[in-house]
Amino acid sequence: DADVTQTPRNRITKTGKRIMLECSQTKGHDRMYWYRQDPGLGLRLIYYSFDVKDINKGEISDGYSVSRQAQAKFSLSLESAIPNQTALYFCATSDLLGEPNTGELFFGEGSRLTVL
Amino acid sequence: LAKTTQPISMDSYEGQEVNITCSHNNIATNDYITWYQQFPSQGPRFIIQGYKTKVTNEVASLFIPADRKSSTLSLPRVSLSDTAVYYCLVGDGGGFKTIFGAGTRLFVKA
Numbered sequence: 001d002a003d004v005t006q007t008p009r010n011r012i013t014k015t016g017k018r019i020m021l022e023c024s025q026t027k028g029h030d031r032m033y034w035y036r037q038d039p040g041l042g043l044r045l046i047y048y049s050f051d052v053k054d055i056n057k058g059e060i061s062d063g064y065s066v067s068r069q070a071q072a073k074f075s076l077s078l079e080s081a082i083p084n085q086t087a088l089y090f091c092a093t094s095d096l097l098g099e100p101n102t103g104e105l106f107f108g109e110g111s112r113l114t115v116l
Numbered sequence: 117l118a119k120t121t122q123p124i125s126m127d128s129y130e131g132q133e134v135n136i137t138c139s140h141n142n143i144a145t146n147d148y149i150t151w152y153q154q155f156p157s158q159g160p161r162f163i164i165q166g167y168k169t170k171v172t173n174e175v176a177s178l179f180i181p182a183d184r185k186s187s188t189l190s191l192p193r194v195s196l197s198d199t200a201v202y203y204c205l206v207g208d209g210g211g212f213k214t215i216f217g218a219g220t221r222l223f224v225k226a
Contacts, residue, residue, distance in 0.1 A: 004159075035216075040218065041218055042203065042215075042216035042217045042218050042219055043160070043216040044216070045214075045215075088157070090159045090160075092159065103148075103150075103207070103208075103214070104150075104162045104165070105152075105160070105162065105214065106162075107158075107159025107160055107161070108159055109157075109158060109159060110157060110158065110159055112157075
């Protein structure tokens, strides 16, 4: 079983619909992230969370919201989806391991969202 | 946050050594250099990380000169399965400070 699991893996929806992408992890990490990737581009950070009570906006948070339901669960919501939110979404986790600090990111397999 | 510059794409043949260089002129004292690999429709995967000089693991080597303004990822004897996008990142740890650029698309040919 994957350490970082995303559901759904693929979703097609219509403009204006509310969509939730879910992420769960078994790595025991405190830090979780949501990234977006558009074709031919790198990943851009949407939101990140250091623990259950901590939520922070990333580079491109407009139009998105998140919920950290537990240490292991971090959900991304699109309240009213629009076509330019069509992208591949990745959830990731990391932990600070002290010195040397790798901050290695562990990614899920991605959720492909298409907004018509 | 330090910005990185790396080639958009590279081609190679099976069995060759591939070196991908990344420039990071504004690297800070506390920053580490990290490389990730991404296959199509998969999340990036950590390859290697270093602070200075040379780091080697079972997958790759990372060469960092004394001024740390650049770094080179070296993949020995690549195979077709090494065809992927390789990202160079600079930061002091934690995904919240990790900026993924467009990466380098490596295409390995038979």
